[in-house]
Amino acid sequence: MGSDLVYFLQLVVSGLSVGSIYAIIGIGFVIIYKSTKILNFAHGEIMMIGAYLCMALISRFHFGFITAFIVTLLFSALLGIVLERVIFRPMIGQPIFAAVIITLGLSILLRTSTGMIFGYGNEVFPSPFSEEPIVLYEIVISHAHMWTIVVSCGVVFMLVMFFRYSDIGISMRAAAENQINAYMLGINVKRMFSLTWLIAAVTGSLAGVMLSNVHIMNTNLSLVAMKAFPAIILGGLDSLGGALLGGLVIGVVENLVGGYLEVYLGGVKEISVYVLLFVILIIKPYGFFGTKEIEKV
Amino acid sequence: MVVRSRTFVETYEEDVSLFRTIWIRFWFALLLIAIILIPLIGDRYSLYVLNISGICIIGAIGLNFLIGYTGQISIGHAAFIAIGAYTTTIVGNWIVLPSLCLILLSGVIAGITGVIIGIPCLRLRGLYLAMATMSFGVIVEYILFHWIDLTNGPMGMAVPPLSILGFVLDNHTRFYYFIAALVIIMCLGAKNLTRMKIGRAFVAIRDRDIAASIIGVNLTYYKVLAFGISSFYAGICGSLLAYYMTHVNPEYFNLFLSVEYIGMIIVGGLGSIAGSILGALFMTIVPESLKFFLGFIRESFGLTGFEFTDQVRVAIYGALIILFLIFEPGGLFAIWQRLKIFFKKWPFSY
Numbered sequence: 001m002g003s004d005l006v007y008f009l010q011l012v013v014s015g016l017s018v019g020s021i022y023a024i025i026g027i028g029f030v031i032i033y034k035s036t037k038i039l040n041f042a043h044g045e046i047m048m049i050g051a052y053l054c055m056a057l058i059s060r061f062h063f064g065f066i067t068a069f070i071v072t073l074l075f076s077a078l079l080g081i082v083l084e085r086v087i088f089r090p091m092i093g094q095p096i097f098a099a100v101i102i103t104l105g106l107s108i109l110l111r112t113s114t115g116m117i118f119g120y121g122n123e124v125f126p127s128p129f130s131e132e133p134i135v136l137y138e139i140v141i142s143h144a145h146m147w148t149i150v151v152s153c154g155v156v157f158m159l160v161m162f163f164r165y166s167d168i169g170i171s172m173r174a175a176a177e178n179q180i181n182a183y184m185l186g187i188n189v190k191r192m193f194s195l196t197w198l199i200a201a202v203t204g205s206l207a208g209v210m211l212s213n214v215h216i217m218n219t220n221l222s223l224v225a226m227k228a229f230p231a232i233i234l235g236g237l238d239s240l241g242g243a244l245l246g247g248l249v250i251g252v253v254e255n256l257v258g259g260y261l262e263v264y265l266g267g268v269k270e271i272s273v274y275v276l277l278f279v280i281l282i283i284k285p286y287g288f289f290g291t292k293e294i295e296k297v
Numbered sequence: 298m299v300v301r302s303r304t305f306v307e308t309y310e311e312d313v314s315l316f317r318t319i320w321i322r323f324w325f326a327l328l329l330i331a332i333i334l335i336p337l338i339g340d341r342y343s344l345y346v347l348n349i350s351g352i353c354i355i356g357a358i359g360l361n362f363l364i365g366y367t368g369q370i371s372i373g374h375a376a377f378i379a380i381g382a383y384t385t386t387i388v389g390n391w392i393v394l395p396s397l398c399l400i401l402l403s404g405v406i407a408g409i410t411g412v413i414i415g416i417p418c419l420r421l422r423g424l425y426l427a428m429a430t431m432s433f434g435v436i437v438e439y440i441l442f443h444w445i446d447l448t449n450g451p452m453g454m455a456v457p458p459l460s461i462l463g464f465v466l467d468n469h470t471r472f473y474y475f476i477a478a479l480v481i482i483m484c485l486g487a488k489n490l491t492r493m494k495i496g497r498a499f500v501a502i503r504d505r506d507i508a509a510s511i512i513g514v515n516l517t518y519y520k521v522l523a524f525g526i527s528s529f530y531a532g533i534c535g536s537l538l539a540y541y542m543t544h545v546n547p548e549y550f551n552l553f554l555s556v557e558y559i560g561m562i563i564v565g566g567l568g569s570i571a572g573s574i575l576g577a578l579f580m581t582i583v584p585e586s587l588k589f590f591l592g593f594i595r596e597s598f599g600l601t602g603f604e605f606t607d608q609v610r611v612a613i614y615g616a617l618i619i620l621f622l623i624f625e626p627g628g629l630f631a632i633w634q635r636l637k638i639f640f641k642k643w644p645f646s647y
Contacts, residue, residue: 097370102618110615275432281428282420
């Protein structure tokens with residue numbers, strides 16, 4: 001293979017691995033948006049808290065990676081339920097705008113509290129994956145990156161199956177669709193909302209742990225979640241599969257722009273996703289798989 | 298507005314006047330005197346806090362036009378403030394212009410940018426608009442960091458001193474009077490705008506945009522106008538901020554600044570000028586007084602730790618936004634209204 005082609009494929013592969021993280025972050029946004037119509041700006045912070053907790057458990061309390069990981073997921077499940085009960089349940093019936101602004105407030109509150117507890121310095125996550133890269137037809141990929149792709153795709157697949165075939169998943173969709181009808185059919189709507197936040201928080205901290213394996217740890221980790229916005233907009237705000245596809249596309253585009261244009265224009269890699277978000281919003285606001293809002297007077 | 302039963306309006310001029318009763322005029326005159334007298338009793342630090350809150354009032358009114366009146370959620374207000382601040386700095390360093398012209402120019406350039414951003418955003422609403430404005434904010438922040446020839450990048454730039462007709466404003470007291478005058482002018486302007494056709498059109502768009510367009514409100518024109526006015530106020534706010542800080546730095550104009558302004562208008566009250574003023578004052582004065590109070594406690598009890606850092610301030614902002622939205626969605630303005638009615642009726646309950 002020519003070196004140009006290898007370079008291109010290398011960028012695509014690492015883009016896919018970053019993109020799969022965006023996808024799994026995006027899933028967290030989509031799950032909450034689908035059932036409550038809230039765009040959760042605090043998702044990045046939930047993700048970051050997961051990452052920091054997992055790191056603290058491993059490096060300070062000397063847990064094994066698997067134990068720490070499980071404890072982190074349990075904790076974030078609890079966090080999701082607490083957030084729903086304390087903050088978002090009183091907001092049911094209030095304008096969506098208010099709830100969205102609450103998530104903005106929550107995001108800065110959680111970010112600063114995390115900083116106060118764990119410090120603001122840069123840290124390196126004690127990665128359990130081997131440093132040895134995998135070489136596949138001249139394309140290099142690290143264990144951590146490969147695992148991210150596998151785990152993200154697996155989680156998305158499981159969630160899609162969960163929402164399509166399991167009783168609870170179908171009940172959650174029903175509760176999201178029409179609360180009163182769902183209630184009449186004997187679905188515990190409140191519990192379904194708690195469950196929504198629980199699942200979103202768990203996928204969030206999963207994404208956080210995955211991300212911290214390939215990303216430097218500081219309080220700006222939460223800003224990575226902002227890059228999942230173009231992903232979910234591209235796929236449509238309420239489509240799980242769309243989030244996966246959107247995430248992968250955004251990851252690849254970001255990496256290609258970084259790989260080819262960064263030499264000419266410093267910082268263009270960071271900004272490219274936001275430019276893309278702006279452009280997608282203006283050209284195709286409801287994404288490729290999203291439901292179009294029908295206007296009623 | 299609650300009008301006392303003894304208030305009779307005989308002419309049209311009286312009916313539309315801003316200060317309708319003798320009591321309202323009295324209280325406003327008292328407020329004006331208080332504003333003039335404050336520098337005599339305040340120390341430098343409290344004047345500094347007041348100046349910052351005055352600058353914030355202008356920015357908050359601008360954002361309230363967009364979010365509170367027109368119902369267009371924007372998380373990119375910091376970008377327009379940044380444009381105002383950098384216009385003042387760059388143009389001021391490049392050619393010699395009277396400072397007042399420069400402040401106006403900053404507002405106008407920010408306003409034009411707002412119009413340019415507002416036009417493609419016409420198709421978007423609610424959350425989608427929030428995301429678009431957020432991405433605009435991030436893009437502007439990156440431009441400030443990376444266009445080093447123009448903005449000097451992360452190093453920031455020094456701002457030329459502010460002088461009005463050859464009179465250099467170089468201390469807190471002089472700045473205080475200048476900012477106070479400007480805030481009063483901008484508040485009166487905003488109040489009148491909201492009473493005019495423009496303000497009513499904004500509110501109609503917020504309540505139901507399609508219904509508004511049926512009764513003859515030109516949606517395109519007024520939505521873009523809302524962006525323009527909001528950004529104009531943000532530009533003036535940014536310009537004053539640049540002059541007051543004497544140094545602009547791209548780090549300041551991040552996403553958090555936009556959230557901070559949203560916090561101000563939420564805490565103050567959406568869709569009211571008085572709310573923007575109360576919110577801006579509250580959100581700048583409360584963290585500063587907390588800082589003072591914590592420092593006092595620490596000294597008197599000899600405690601260590603308990604440091605009031607910038608991060609604590611940010612956390613307080615977040616907590617205030619959440620608490621107000623859950624317990625008092627109308628903001629301080631609603632509390633103020635209730636208090637006013639309570640005292641008006643006192644000692645009767647209704």
